[in-house]
Amino acid sequence: MTGTAAHDPHDPSGRRIVVPGGARLAFTFDEARVEACEGETIAAALLAAGRQVLRTTERRDEPRGLFCNMGVCFECLVEVDGHANLRACQTVVRAGMRVRTQRGFGYRDAAAELGE
Amino acid sequence: MIRRKVVIVGAGPAGMSAALVLAQAGVRPTVLDENPRVGGQIFRQPPPGSPAAAAAPKDASARHGAELLRRFEAARARIELLNEAHVWGVFPERRLAIGNQGGWQVVQPEHLVLATGAYEYTPPFPGWTLPGVMTPGGAQSLVKTWNVRPGKSVVVAGTGPFLLVVARQLHAAGVEVEAVVELARRSEFLRHAPRLLSAPGLLFEGGSYLRELKAAGIPVLWGHVVFAAGGAEGRLQHVSLAPCDAEGTPDRARARTLETDTLAIGYGFVPRVELAQLAGCELVFQDELGGWIPRTDENGEASVSGVWVAGDGGGVSGSVVAELEGELAGLSIAGRLGLLDAATLAREKEQRLARLAPLRRFRAALDAVYRVRPGLARLAEPDTLVCRCEELAASEVDPAIGFGGHDFRTLKVMTRLGMGPCQARMCWPAMMRRIADRTQKSCADVGPSRFRPPVRPTTVGDLVQLIPFEDQADAPAGAGR
Numbered sequence: 001m002t003g004t005a006a007h008d009p010h011d012p013s014g015r016r017i018v019v020p021g022g023a024r025l026a027f028t029f030d031e032a033r034v035e036a037c038e039g040e041t042i043a044a045a046l047l048a049a050g051r052q053v054l055r056t057t058e059r060r061d062e063p064r065g066l067f068c069n070m071g072v073c074f075e076c077l078v079e080v081d082g083h084a085n086l087r088a089c090q091t092v093v094r095a096g097m098r099v100r101t102q103r104g105f106g107y108r109d110a111a112a113e114l115g116e
Numbered sequence: 117m118i119r120r121k122v123v124i125v126g127a128g129p130a131g132m133s134a135a136l137v138l139a140q141a142g143v144r145p146t147v148l149d150e151n152p153r154v155g156g157q158i159f160r161q162p163p164p165g166s167p168a169a170a171a172a173p174k175d176a177s178a179r180h181g182a183e184l185l186r187r188f189e190a191a192r193a194r195i196e197l198l199n200e201a202h203v204w205g206v207f208p209e210r211r212l213a214i215g216n217q218g219g220w221q222v223v224q225p226e227h228l229v230l231a232t233g234a235y236e237y238t239p240p241f242p243g244w245t246l247p248g249v250m251t252p253g254g255a256q257s258l259v260k261t262w263n264v265r266p267g268k269s270v271v272v273a274g275t276g277p278f279l280l281v282v283a284r285q286l287h288a289a290g291v292e293v294e295a296v297v298e299l300a301r302r303s304e305f306l307r308h309a310p311r312l313l314s315a316p317g318l319l320f321e322g323g324s325y326l327r328e329l330k331a332a333g334i335p336v337l338w339g340h341v342v343f344a345a346g347g348a349e350g351r352l353q354h355v356s357l358a359p360c361d362a363e364g365t366p367d368r369a370r371a372r373t374l375e376t377d378t379l380a381i382g383y384g385f386v387p388r389v390e391l392a393q394l395a396g397c398e399l400v401f402q403d404e405l406g407g408w409i410p411r412t413d414e415n416g417e418a419s420v421s422g423v424w425v426a427g428d429g430g431g432v433s434g435s436v437v438a439e440l441e442g443e444l445a446g447l448s449i450a451g452r453l454g455l456l457d458a459a460t461l462a463r464e465k466e467q468r469l470a471r472l473a474p475l476r477r478f479r480a481a482l483d484a485v486y487r488v489r490p491g492l493a494r495l496a497e498p499d500t501l502v503c504r505c506e507e508l509a510a511s512e513v514d515p516a517i518g519f520g521g522h523d524f525r526t527l528k529v530m531t532r533l534g535m536g537p538c539q540a541r542m543c544w545p546a547m548m549r550r551i552a553d554r555t556q557k558s559c560a561d562v563g564p565s566r567f568r569p570p571v572r573p574t575t576v577g578d579l580v581q582l583i584p585f586e587d588q589a590d591a592p593a594g595a596g597r
Contacts, residue, residue: 017167017290038163039164065250092163
């Protein structure tokens with residue numbers, strides 16, 4: 001595998017093809033700090049961080065990850081800053097964003113986060 | 117309400133080409149696209165400053181895309197572009213409802229060009245919902261646009277020349293490509309060889325991809341199908357595949373298992389027809405073009421006057437055809453608006469039609485080889501989810517088919533199939549084929565799904581803004597129409 005540096009905080013899983021030199025930022029996923037590159041989607045940043053499971057389903061409580069990666073399938077839904085149902089593949093990361101694994105329809109966790 | 121001469125939905129190759137032709141002819145077209153940057157799926161642009169943005173185009177198609185993007189950028193002053201604009205509904209008289217753009221709730225063009233593209237077709241099979249299973253295009257975009265490998269290794273499976281493109285790119289990105297699993301049999305190429313020679317350049321490109329894969333030691337398993345994926349702790353670990361017959365039915369006695377953390381699987385593409393359907397355009401079933409498509413004349417005008425369709429959204433034919441169709445629609449609209457004289461219009465149109473003819477012959481031959489086969493409709497086992505959103509297993513939907521749920525509306529009411537956020541985009545193309553297979557009906561008889569606005573995620577705020585202020589106090593029934 002060329003061009004990777006396993007110790008790089010932006011590439012803990014060794015999945016980045018080129019270790020980027022551009023602007024970087026940090027956000028959290030389920031309270032854990034994740035390093036990302038500016039302009040990338042939540043899905044890309046989480047995959048680079050080795051996090052594949054983005055939500056669990058309402059009925060079967062099964063894990064789901066990225067599937068179509070173009071906004072069509074709605075499998076990659078996550079909670080962002082207390083709002084449920086955001087597509088990780090269509091949402092660009094911002095510094096300080098609080099992203100959480102969406103459980104089922106997500107509203108209960110989201111309500112708790114908003115302190116309601 | 118905002119009025120415009122021409123609105124183009126989608127800024128992929130078809131939409132960009134239509135816009136360029138119109139700008140050239142002297143009308144300022146409006147282009148709406150849901151992405152932050154133009155290019156569509158095939159020429160998707162990475163964020164500025166990222167490693168992928170710095171990389172040089174790697175093949176002829178990418179170089180061509182870079183040139184199209186450059187021409188579009190050069191004409192930007194003559195094109196009105198709205199990025200991150202989601203068209204969530206089409207209402208009578210070509211009124212488009214738009215989300216995520218302050219001040220642009222409704223726009224009504226004289227001419228509407230739908231250049232909405234296509235998405236990948238993956239029929240259900242056991243294990244297809246495991247994280248690590250994704251579409252080939254999804255995996256491609258991870259490496260091409262986002263600089264991230266989908267996994268350490270990958271099995272690329274399904275049907276179509278696109279699989280070779282994706283396998284090659286994943287290999288170049290440092291992913292271990294275990295195999296390409298192709299439904300079509302190699303012998304089928306010979307039967308269609310004469311028509312495949314209508315586009316020797318494209319044929320040569322496909323051949324060079326095969327040679328590259330061979331040189332890299334990546335096996336291409338022709339006449340094989342992936343029939344199951346398995347794993348533990350929420351991730352893919354292995355896929356099961358077997359040789360199949362001409363129907364696509366796997367011979368499980370000869371099955372084998374490949375260990376991998378990623379499966380990129382897709383059987384061609386499905387045209388995105390939701391906006392055409394909402395606009396009232398007649399849809400026809402054309403299996404080789406991806407299923408239900410709007411009926412159009414040779415210029416791309418649909419059954420509703422003033423609504424035009426170009427590119428894969430009008431039938432999957434690839435980016436070269438999409439560009440020509442975009443130009444054809446743009447020219448025809450310019451002619452309709454009186455911006456081109458009859459002789460110029462006829463000459464320009466003739467040029468495009470002459471270039472389209474051999475490409476369409478080539479495409480028809482490819483479609484005959486890389487076709488969706490009935491065996492795929494039988495891969496789902498009783499416990500396999502056939503509707504990912506509503507989490508419906510085949511064992512919950514098949515009885516409803518037995519009780520007469522043979523069309524979208526009936527089956528939806530009986531089971532909730534297609535009622536989730538994807539609006540049946542993922543489940544219906546496969547369920548339509550499963551119904552056809554189980555009832556001996558044709559897909560044309562089973563029918564398309566029925567889209568309802570909003571066809572994109574829309575906030576209550578966007579809906580409320582559509583209601584005139586004075587009506588809001590006493591018209592809850594009218595909210596959101």
